[in-house]
Amino acid sequence: MEQQIDNLRMLKEAFCLFDKDGDGMISQTELRDVLLSLRPHSPDADNAEQLIAQFDRQEKGSLDYIEFVEMMRGNSQTNQENELLAAFRLLDPNQTGKISQNELRHILSCVGDGTLPESEVEEILHCIQPDNAGYLNYNDFITEMNSSFQF
Numbered sequence: 001m002e003q004q005i006d007n008l009r010m011l012k013e014a015f016c017l018f019d020k021d022g023d024g025m026i027s028q029t030e031l032r033d034v035l036l037s038l039r040p041h042s043p044d045a046d047n048a049e050q051l052i053a054q055f056d057r058q059e060k061g062s063l064d065y066i067e068f069v070e071m072m073r074g075n076s077q078t079n080q081e082n083e084l085l086a087a088f089r090l091l092d093p094n095q096t097g098k099i100s101q102n103e104l105r106h107i108l109s110c111v112g113d114g115t116l117p118e119s120e121v122e123e124i125l126h127c128i129q130p131d132n133a134g135y136l137n138y139n140d141f142i143t144e145m146n147s148s149f150q151f
Helices: 002-018 028-038 043-055 065-091 101-110 118-127 138-148
Strands: 098-100 135-137
Touching: 002 028, 002 065, 028 043, 043 065, 065 101, 098 101, 101 118, 135 138
Parallel strands: none
Antiparallel strands: 098 135
16 A cells, blocks of 8 residues: 555656646646657657547546556556566466466566565465466456556
8 A cells, every 4th residue: 555655656746747837737748848858869759649649538638647647557557467478478388378376476576676575475476366276367367466456
């Protein structure tokens, strides 16, 4: 829970930095400027219009705070899911969609910056029940991660 609060606090700070004119909205220009400042000559800056279109539910041409959080969470979630899928594929050469608990423990210790505390690894493993043969299903794991560990 504390990590979720910290994540929301960081998102609020990021939103305020992106919202240069302080109007409570991130315009396409503001988003593009931030993307360029993070990576000059980045092709991502050209995606500012697409990002706004994708997450701007009210079709205002800009993002409010809630839409910004959804955009950031969506990107983070997609990256984490891609990392997990790649790790599962390495440990699941026959592409069965299942791995052992020990294999999952190894994946969790390597995802992201590799600093997931052992207590959190155990909490995740406790939430995901293996099948009768002792294996964990990838889809069940992603579903549990998305419902229990979002920020």
